[in-house]
Amino acid sequence: MAAEAPITQDVLTIPRKLPEGEDGRVNLVGLTRDQMKAALLEAGTPEKQVKMRLNQLWQWVYYWGVRDFAEMTNLAKDYRAMLAEKFCIELPTVVSKQVSNDGTRKYLVRIAGGHEVETVYIPEEDRGTLCISSQVGCTLTCSFCHTGTQRLVRNLTPGEIVGQVMLVRDDLGEWPKQKAPKDETRLLSNIVLMGMGEPLYNFDAVRDAMKIAMDGEGIALSRRRITLSTSGVVPEIARCAEEIGCMLAVSFHATTDEVRNKLVPINKKWPIADLLDALRTYPKVSNSERITFEYVMLKDINDSDADARRLVKLIEGIPAKINLIPFNEWPGAPYERSDWKRIKAFADIVYKAGYASPIRTPRGEDISAACGQLKSASERERKARRPRAEAGTAP
Secondary structure, three states, X not given: OOXXXXXXXXXXXXXXXXXXXXXXXXXXXXXXXXXXXHHHHHOOOXXXXXXXXXXXXXXXXXXXXXXXXXXXXXXXXXXXXXXXXXXXXXXXXXXXXXXXXXXXXXXEEEOHHHOEEEEEEEEOOOOEXXXXXXXXXXXXXXXXXXXXXXXXXXXXXXHHHHHHHHHHHHHHOOOOOOOOOOOOOOOOOEEEEOOXXXXXXXXXXXXXXXXXXXXXXXXXXXXXXXXXXXXXXXXXXXXXXXXXXXXXXXXXXXXXXXXXXXXXXXXXXXXXXXXXXXXHOOOOOEOOEOEEEXXXXXXXXXXXXXXXXXXXXXXXXXXXXXXXXXXOXXXXXXXXXXXXXXXXXXHHHHHHOOOEOOEOOOOOHHHOOOOOOXXXXXXXXXXXXXXXXXXXXXX
């Protein structure tokens, strides 16, 4: 039986108008180049100057990370005053930051309306990966995922998505210093859209935010350094390749529809065969651009040798790697992590079939920042406050 149609971005996204800061000025963060150009023209920038002013402003905001128009010294003072009167440069607010024993940083981030999402920075020897959220909560209710137990509130705007990148660069002190030698070292070198929410249910905002992140005059991350993870929103997969062009990961997690229906309920709408058909025709698929299959290892659920053999048979002909993810437990989780010996045996079968099968090392488990553990602290705190309030005790 088909699953109920998920709530789409048309219902949940804030109306697509120019974003405003708290004082009503237009917030430049999250505007595309075309939107920023239109806003500058409307504010009185002469047509002959607008291209130059757009490039200057874009670099100040996204290359240098400057938030104060007064510091934009290659702009005339009267023009800076006009910008300050009509525009602002505002990011989501960091409510709290936790640092794991392994160096992982988890940020609780407050966005418009007082809602909160979580963002995770994972430092490694050869890269620094930022896991960002695209929705407040999630509508997919994947049974192994803690985020899926939090109701969907709304989609994030482009500014709230790219703003997560910018606020973490703030925290890492990674914006270039003027007049300093250029440093190509990247502390934040990769983005994965694997935080809270299903990115393809907020496609337009995700696309615009990632276009900003990839723009060569600003943050300038290569499309190969950005990975979008989907649970299998089949109609949007080709559009992702055409309009974003980033790398693709798929939350697969099972080798039969019966099991995947329970783990990833969206499978009832777009079953495994439909999903694989979309992946085989993915316009960006080539030997150098493999699709990543994410596979959480659940004890006695999806971790048998037979599952491993079915998996390699299913993905035959798709350039791919399989990320095996030891299940990260959370309070009340209905599953257990597969034993290490079982995970290794599964990985060996996949590897011998010709596919890379790295076993992901859990990161940030001590601060609930690992894969599948994200759930805004405000949501947890609200639930904790209810029994205290009913008992008449102070929070």
